[in-house]
Amino acid sequence: MDVILVRDYEEMSARAAEIVIAALRQKPDAVLGLATGSSPEGLYARLIDAHTNDGLDFAPVVTFNLDEYVGLGPDHPQSYRAFMNDRLFDHINVKPQNTHVPDGLAQPLRAHCAAYEEAIRQAGGIDLQVLGIGRDGHIGFNEPGTSLGSRTHVAALAPETIEDNARYFAGPEEVPRFAVTMGIASILDARRCILLAGGAGKAEAVAAAIEGPLTSQVPASALQMHPDTVAIVDEAAAARLRRADFYRWQDRNRSQILDRL
Ligand code: PGA
Numbered sequence: 001m002d003v004i005l006v007r008d009y010e011e012m013s014a015r016a017a018e019i020v021i022a023a024l025r026q027k028p029d030a031v032l033g034l035a036t037g038s039s040p041e042g043l044y045a046r047l048i049d050a051h052t053n054d055g056l057d058f059a060p061v062v063t064f065n066l067d068e069y070v071g072l073g074p075d076h077p078q079s080y081r082a083f084m085n086d087r088l089f090d091h092i093n094v095k096p097q098n099t100h101v102p103d104g105l106a107q108p109l110r111a112h113c114a115a116y117e118e119a120i121r122q123a124g125g126i127d128l129q130v131l132g133i134g135r136d137g138h139i140g141f142n143e144p145g146t147s148l149g150s151r152t153h154v155a156a157l158a159p160e161t162i163e164d165n166a167r168y169f170a171g172p173e174e175v176p177r178f179a180v181t182m183g184i185a186s187i188l189d190a191r192r193c194i195l196l197a198g199g200a201g202k203a204e205a206v207a208a209a210i211e212g213p214l215t216s217q218v219p220a221s222a223l224q225m226h227p228d229t230v231a232i233v234d235e236a237a238a239a240r241l242r243r244a245d246f247y248r249w250q251d252r253n254r255s256q257i258l259d260r261l
Contacts, residue, residue, distance in 0.1 A: 001223055002230040002241075003193075003212055003247040005238050005248040009198045013042025016130070016194055019230070021050050022106050029060035031120075033129030033187070034088070036080045038067065039196040040130050044088040051092045058094040058162070064116075066131070067181035068102040070121040070154060078168050079104060099261065102152070102180035113152040113180060122188070129190035133197050136160045137218035141181035144217045148225075149192050150183030186223045193226055198234040202241045206233055207240035 006012045011108040019044065024030055031193030041047050050056040065080060072082040081101040081237045089099050100119060120126060127214070131139050143158040144152060156178055157165070188191065209220035210231060216222075223229045238244055 001226070001242075002240070002250075003210060004230060004232045004251050005241075005244060006232060006234050006246050008234050009042055012039075012196055012234050013046055015232050016040070016134050016196055017046035018239045019194055020047060020054060020130070024056060024058075024061065026132075027127060028057060029062070030127040031062045031064065031123050031125065033126040033131075033182075033193075034063050034065050034084065035130050035132050036067070036083045036087075036191060037132045039132035039198060041087055043130065047088065048091040048125050048147070054240040056092075056136040060093040061094050062125070063089075063094065064120055064126060064182075065101040066187070067105040067179050070104050070178040070180060074103075075102075076216050078174075078213070083151075088252075092189045101183075104176075104180060106230070109154050111182060113154065114254045116152045116180070117186060119188075120182075122227055126190040127192065129187060129193045131187070131193055131195045131223075132207060132224040133195060133202060133220045134158075134161055135164060135201050135204050135205055137208055137220050139187060139195075139223070141179040142184050142219040144219065146184060146186060146216060147184045147220055148214075148216050148219075148222050150197075152180065152182050154255050155181050184216075184219055188222060188225075188226050191228065193223060193229040193232040195220065195223060195229060197231065200236040200239065202237040203239040206231070206237045207242075211242055230237070 068080045072079040102116055141155045162175045164170055165175050169175050208218040214221045214224050
């Protein structure tokens with residue numbers, strides 16, 4: 001895994017935006033895998049800015065979100081569909097029919113999960129997957145213990161996740177207990193991944209995911225198996241990384257090496 005250490009949330013968002021924008025310039029009809037939560041909000045604001053002020057065209061882009069709460073429809077203000085419309089889709093020219101978020105009201109859910117996997121396949125697979133990381137090391141709603149071979153499935157939220165996500169709801173009891181989420185194997189199929197992590201609350205999960213053993217107990221550690229993942233980590237979230245100096249050195253010298261390839 002490549003690790004880019006940055007000062008703060010702004011720099012994390014700016015580095016992520018550079019990568020996504022470069023990917024879209026190179027492949028205008030790219031398939032993007034998207035995430036909800038605080039981590040990618042700054043990235044989305046920059047993508048909106050690139051669209052509004054630099055003409056970045058989202059018309060040919062296709063998107064697939066990682067997850068959605070079971071029981072919340074698209075009109076529910078806390079649904080991930082509503083989050084994505086509000087933070088990104090309503091402000092760019094992506095075609096609504098090209099934006100995919102799992103349907104938390106689908107019945108039967110199991111068939112919907114299989115259809116979601118199939119839709120990703122039909123679209124040609126995900127070119128670039130944006131990820132946050134949970135305090136417990138989850139990616140998507142793949143909580144500790146989720147099979148590293150999992151595909152899109154219905155998952156139970158871990159207590160830490162319910163606590164963390166309660167900030168979007170009236171209280172923890174309002175947070176749905178289940179979600180539809182792309183699985184770890186579905187995420188690993190993406191051609192490239194960007195993991196965004198900021199804030200002291202993520203420090204332990206970040207260290208375990210990047211430098212700890214590969215284990216289903218830390219779902220994000222599965223990214224160690226992925227051939228093209230970059231983790232963009234701010235200072236607070238990097239506090240427990242042991243090889244921080246090396247990552248900084250590598251990042252400083254990256255352009256020299258890339259120029260010669
Ligand atoms: P956050 O959530 O971006 O709101 O910190 C990340 C996650 O739970 O995956």
